Amino acid sequence: MAGKRVTLSDIAKRDGSHVTTVSLAMRNSPKLPEATKKRIQKLAKEMGYVPDPALGALASYRRRAKETRSKETLAYVTNWTSRWGWKDDRSHAQFYEGATEAADAIGYQLEHFWLSEPGMTHSRFSKILFTRGIRGIIIASHSREHEAPLELDWKGFSCIKIDFFPHKPQLPNVSNDQCGSVRLAFQKALESGAKRIGLVMHRGWDMSVDRMWTAGFLVEQYLVEEKDRLPVCYFPAAEPREVWENETEVEVKIDTARFKEWYEKWKPEVIIGNRVFIADAMKELGLEAPRDFGLIDLFLYEKNGKDAGIVQNHRFVGATAINMLASRLMRNDLGLPTYGRTSFVEADWTDGESLPTK
Template sequence: MASTQTSNTSSSESAKRITLRDIGKELGVSHSTVSLALNDHPRISQATRDRVKKAAKKMGYSPDPMLAALASYRRNQQTKPITASLAWINAWPEAEDLRAHHEFDHYWKGAYEAAKQFGYRLEEFRLDGKFTPQRLHQILSTRGIRGILLPPHRHQPDWQDFPWENYSVVRFGRTLHAPSCHVVTSDQVSNTILAFVAMHKRGYQRIGFVAPEAELRRNGIIFELGFMGGQRMVPDAPKLPPLLLPRSKSTGERRQALVQWIEEHKPDAIFTSLTDLPQMLQEKGYRVPEDIALAATTILDTPIDSGINQHPEEIGRVAFLTLNSMINEGSRGIPKIYREILVEGSWVNGTSLPPKGESAAR
């Protein structure tokens, strides 16, 4: 009997479902116009989009999950023709320096390919003395571009009075302090714990962590928290303090601080984000990996081949999917509730951190 009631209830709800055609009939427009308006397509005027959304809400419209799944399946079977663009804003002093970082270039590639599957073209826009935020907004607005991806930046751009409220925006990483939009980045705490445990499993006991102090400040001491978590995961390993090198010190002073830390704490392996650490160690007479083995927070953009693959193309893909969802929902401007989406990395074995016995035998 209960089964019959459930079936009847389901049939009743199905019969009452408001469709796109119902909304179109109410407003005197086609169902395809309603669909495009609900998805914030730039081909539909803002006034029409607002009118359709208001009517849909008033009539109690909600998407059919089965039809949405079918539409998603069809999308995945073929690449859609390019119908709109998204903006990737590059405010680096030297534009080419951004994607010279392999990690950031993979962000671009992941986002670009994912966008193409949904009928978008990802385009890079410069922001500099000649190309102001006001000019950028004018161009984006004229072209009907409503989605923005913000890659990492070394310095904070001067956004002036750029109208973020007109755009759906997603940031990569934590380097940008503004705008306070949703973020997609690597799970640096989880990755650091993973690295510490993997290094310990390969026979290393005295595991240290070395990074620029400024980098930890930008990332909210995320790596350091992960390192402390890794130490707790392996309670029998000695707990070496991390070495944070301030950029205010000269190169010679930083290298001397490194030597003093090594002499005091005698690490047999170091987890690091410093790309020049192998060179610094070599100049001070330490062999890698015979004397000190190394693993990197990311195996890209570094001569260290052991460490974490942060899966940057997946980060790029997830950033686009997040942006696409926001565009479809009509979510724009600075969110009241901030989201941070983390992509987990994986450990990669390499020659810079062989099993402990192998490095000693060299």
């Protein structure tokens, strides 16, 4: 026969404290001193205490039912070069749309904060959130220029990050599956009958996702015959480290002469990239897809029948971030995690006229 389940009352009796104190300690509440929480948590472990998920969910529901009717606010924190500049990037705008919809669906409201407000410091920002009772934070839309570590008062907050910047501190994050997307694109190119498959990529886009675009392409390219392995056509030609370090945005523009040189030398049968990015060069050189080569667009936002490529589910990325954050808040999981964790959201493939089958 199984032994009696250890309860919070059992732990309170052994510790000589009130059951409410034990409950707060087990929920890692900031209302208790760290020493008290650690002592009680250690005792609970020694006694073999295992939380009951059903009771935990019920208790969480009761606590929320007693709270004010107004929705709890979550902070959506950006650090672009301007307050709303990230909205000009359609993917980042959709992150926010998905997060807003998901937050509303589960009883939260999302409020935007810009970390580069005049006079704003990380310490001041922490105090603003704490004073307003905001515990949950989504770190989103941080441009490459803002790579300095975030130094918030983490012990009072739960946080989820969208995408990769800034890299420090280590936070749970969610992103599109760029590596998987470009691998899928390469596989679809092979299925079409093509052998010589090239990637045209802006270095800034690649750097913003920790070079996952390049990583996925090289993995797939390794599996084809060496004679069919084309070098990536990057723009700019060399990585301008001094530009990244000086915090200046690189213009997203293709070099037609360089594209022509690469195209004529390597003669790709399929190009993986972005139609908008290479459109000017194609027009100037008199090239058309699929007449001259198959074209797979990595940055589609909807299926249009014309373009074959990848539809990235940006709204679902935002929604996933909210659901991950809500889960942490329900467990009162505050502070920095011991280990980082990254969740990737898969993209959808769509057929189109730009990639005919041979």
